[in-house]
Amino acid sequence: MSEKQSMLEKFSCPLPQTNYDTIQMAHGSGGKLSNDLLEKIFLPCFSNEKLNKNRLEDQAVIEHKTGRLSFSTDTFTVQPIFFPGGNIGELAVNGTVNDVCMNGAIPQFLSVGFIIEEGLPIKDLHDIVVSMRQAADDAGVTVVTGDTKVVNKGSCDQLFINTSGIGWIADDVNISAKNIKAGDRIIVSGTIADHGMAVMTSREGLSFENRILSDTAALNDLVKVMLSFNPAIHAMRDPTRGGVATTLNELAVMSGTGMRIYENRIPVKNDVRGACEILGIDPLHVANEGKLLAIVSANEADQIVQAMNRHDLGKEARIIGEVVKNHPEHLVMENIYGVERIIDMLVGEQLPRIC
Amino acid sequence: MKYLDEFRDPNIVKKIVKDIKDTVTQPWVIMEICGGQTHSIIKNGIHQMLPEEITLVHGPGCPVCVTPLEMIDQAIAIAKTDGVIFTSFGDMLRVPGSHSDLLKAKSEGADVRMVYSPLEALKLAREHPDREVVFFAVGFETTAPGNAMAVYQAEKEGLTNFSELVSHVLVPPAMKALLDDPQNRVQAYLAAGHVCAVMGWEEYEPIVQTYNVPIVPTGFEPMDLMEGIRLAVGQLENGRADLENQYSRVVKRQGNTEAKKIINEVYQVCDRKWRGIGTIPLSGWRLNDEYQMYDAAKKFNVGSIETMESDVCISGIILQGLKKPPECPAFGKECTPEHPLGATMVSSEGACAAYYKYHR
Numbered sequence: 001m002s003e004k005q006s007m008l009e010k011f012s013c014p015l016p017q018t019n020y021d022t023i024q025m026a027h028g029s030g031g032k033l034s035n036d037l038l039e040k041i042f043l044p045c046f047s048n049e050k051l052n053k054n055r056l057e058d059q060a061v062i063e064h065k066t067g068r069l070s071f072s073t074d075t076f077t078v079q080p081i082f083f084p085g086g087n088i089g090e091l092a093v094n095g096t097v098n099d100v101c102m103n104g105a106i107p108q109f110l111s112v113g114f115i116i117e118e119g120l121p122i123k124d125l126h127d128i129v130v131s132m133r134q135a136a137d138d139a140g141v142t143v144v145t146g147d148t149k150v151v152n153k154g155s156c157d158q159l160f161i162n163t164s165g166i167g168w169i170a171d172d173v174n175i176s177a178k179n180i181k182a183g184d185r186i187i188v189s190g191t192i193a194d195h196g197m198a199v200m201t202s203r204e205g206l207s208f209e210n211r212i213l214s215d216t217a218a219l220n221d222l223v224k225v226m227l228s229f230n231p232a233i234h235a236m237r238d239p240t241r242g243g244v245a246t247t248l249n250e251l252a253v254m255s256g257t258g259m260r261i262y263e264n265r266i267p268v269k270n271d272v273r274g275a276c277e278i279l280g281i282d283p284l285h286v287a288n289e290g291k292l293l294a295i296v297s298a299n300e301a302d303q304i305v306q307a308m309n310r311h312d313l314g315k316e317a318r319i320i321g322e323v324v325k326n327h328p329e330h331l332v333m334e335n336i337y338g339v340e341r342i343i344d345m346l347v348g349e350q351l352p353r354i355c
Numbered sequence: 356m357k358y359l360d361e362f363r364d365p366n367i368v369k370k371i372v373k374d375i376k377d378t379v380t381q382p383w384v385i386m387e388i389c390g391g392q393t394h395s396i397i398k399n400g401i402h403q404m405l406p407e408e409i410t411l412v413h414g415p416g417c418p419v420c421v422t423p424l425e426m427i428d429q430a431i432a433i434a435k436t437d438g439v440i441f442t443s444f445g446d447m448l449r450v451p452g453s454h455s456d457l458l459k460a461k462s463e464g465a466d467v468r469m470v471y472s473p474l475e476a477l478k479l480a481r482e483h484p485d486r487e488v489v490f491f492a493v494g495f496e497t498t499a500p501g502n503a504m505a506v507y508q509a510e511k512e513g514l515t516n517f518s519e520l521v522s523h524v525l526v527p528p529a530m531k532a533l534l535d536d537p538q539n540r541v542q543a544y545l546a547a548g549h550v551c552a553v554m555g556w557e558e559y560e561p562i563v564q565t566y567n568v569p570i571v572p573t574g575f576e577p578m579d580l581m582e583g584i585r586l587a588v589g590q591l592e593n594g595r596a597d598l599e600n601q602y603s604r605v606v607k608r609q610g611n612t613e614a615k616k617i618i619n620e621v622y623q624v625c626d627r628k629w630r631g632i633g634t635i636p637l638s639g640w641r642l643n644d645e646y647q648m649y650d651a652a653k654k655f656n657v658g659s660i661e662t663m664e665s666d667v668c669i670s671g672i673i674l675q676g677l678k679k680p681p682e683c684p685a686f687g688k689e690c691t692p693e694h695p696l697g698a699t700m701v702s703s704e705g706a707c708a709a710y711y712k713y714h715r
Contacts, residue, residue, distance in 0.1 A: 337369075347693050
């Protein structure tokens with residue numbers, strides 16, 4: 001937190017010079033105001049050698065190593081844009097870093113595209129961009145190119161951000177759902193449902209005594225630790241929208257195996273569980289933004305968990321189940337009474353129950 | 356977690372199951388009234404832990420499931436009216452009407468918003484004096500006090516841009532209607548704990564006496580449900596029919612008198628159509644004569660919309676406990692939570708959705 005504050009101070013908001021304290025359509029026109037935004041917010045905040053060198057070019061130039069690249073894109077539309085534990089900017093950086101590294105890649109470069117609704121306070125944009133830089137530094141990636149569009153009031157909800165990312169994959173790394181086989185263990189890196197409930201409880205204006213914080217975090221460093229167990233890591237996913245249940249269902253379908261988990265092994269924070277109970281939502285269906293699921297070979301599973309436990313983002317990592325031959329393409333959970341039930345993907349939007 | 360884990364303790368639940376197994380000597384059919392109970396039974400596998408003599412049938416206590424099709428059509432018509440903010444509990448948004456649902460209406464430009472409480476809708480009415488804010492007041496006796504309070508406060512504040520589309524239903528008349536049905540198989544009821552928390556159980560005593568049927572107001576946690584079943588089985592095996600309160604930590608005989616007061620101030624009993632079942636006399640609430648100006652059906656003149664039910668879906672038969680969801684030919688095939696044919700597949704409290712989710 002203190003580091004973030006120092007970043008804020010370093011890039012103090014340049015309001016007095018712009019004459020506007022909110023985004024105008026002209027900020028997207030390509031003219032003077034666009035240039036102001038670039039010079040006063042984007043370039044100083046994202047400043048790095050590649051960006052500075054290419055600032056007047058339309059593209060970044062990246063020296064290509066031999067071998068495979070991991071390339072991913074994601075667009076972020078979270079509402080509210082500031083939520084307990086983070087904001088849309090951090091989420092946009094961490095989300096794409098995580099997508100890039102789930103196949104074992106080492107994320108390197110990001111592009112950032114902003115779609116801004118006119119009227120957004122410039123201070124909000126500034127705070128978000130500063131936290132993006134912080135998140136990028138934490139993850140060891142650099143923002144090398146970007147774009148900004150401003151749209152009419154009502155054409156988007158405050159701010160949408162697209163990020164794309166590129167990472168290098170080491171030659172001996174081969175992580176894919178195709179490697180999953182019966183007998184493998186299922187590991188979750190920590191407590192589930194934190195992000196979704198942080199956003200949901202702040203969005204609906206419910207005030208809980210303990211504020212639930214988003215778990216938004218870049219997982220590439222944790223992945224690096226896990227890669228020392230290559231090739232025992234068969235598959236990895238970050239269970240974002242749709243939650244753990246949706247991701248495990250997808251992995252079951254892609255690999256043609258069955259997934260079996262145990263209710264009493266799944267870590268859920270007490271306040272998150274309480275919020276889920278009140279709203280009638282299953283934590284297995286709630287989004288995470290700083291957690292990963294790993295499918296690993298049985299004989300190294302315990303050592304992998306121990307190594308993850310030594311990392312800040314894997315302290316609560318544990319084995320929650322295994323891959324089975326039975327019920328192919330389905331996820332089954334054994335509850336605390338020893339009764340089994342099918343856990344389906346999330347269908348539609350998550351709607352709270354009436355009573 | 357406090358107030359949860361102690362009511363989910365596997366050892367206690369298993370002890371109660373053993374008690375039931377030791378007591379039961381013949382087959383019994385017990386209905387849990389409330390959709391929340393159905394959900395908990397299926398989610399926790401309560402029905403799979405019971406001895407085979409005991410059959411649980413799932414009652415009509417899901418407000419989303421029993422709200423008639425024409426009410427959904429009326430809601431959509433109001434939502435599509437210029438200047439309207441249509442507010443509803445989340446579950447109602449996906450219930451299919453004749454041709455559409457509220458989420459689809461939203462995607463087509465209607466201002467449909469999910470709220471957690473009718474008082475949030477009231478707040479919207481205060482904040483948007485130039486708009487008409489309508490709340491879809493559905494539910495059993497549980498949601499009625501809050502829904503009544505919203506109208507009461509609107510009247511006190513002189514808010515004229517707030518109204519409710521009311522489709523309230525009552526549990527006891529439905530219980531009687533089920534027992535009167537010649538095909539009835541239900542021998543004991545687990546009454547809905549939260550309905551009884553509001554209404555108490557005095558109104559159930561005549562049903563116990565007239566029909567000689569045990570009624571056990573029951574909670575929602577696995578231990579509550581298992582204990583409720585144990586009490587019902589105990590009565591059935593002993594040839595007794597009493598009102599026996601399982602949910603004593605929440606339910607009192609007289610109910611919540613303040614809540615009942617506000618309901619009686621705003622609503623009055625009326626005949627009500629139940630989806631899949633038909634009209635049951637005196638089985639609902641409507642706004643009483645003093646509060647007619649808050650009736651959205653009148654305000655937006657949609658009361659004349661009438662609709663026919665689909666003939667493929669057997670949700671009515673399921674709501675009466677005569678068939679289980681897997682016995683429906685459309686279950687899991689044409690009818691899934693993504694493409695529901697009937698309301699019992701839409702609501703997370705609906706029996707079909709619960710079976711689809713946990714028990715295929």
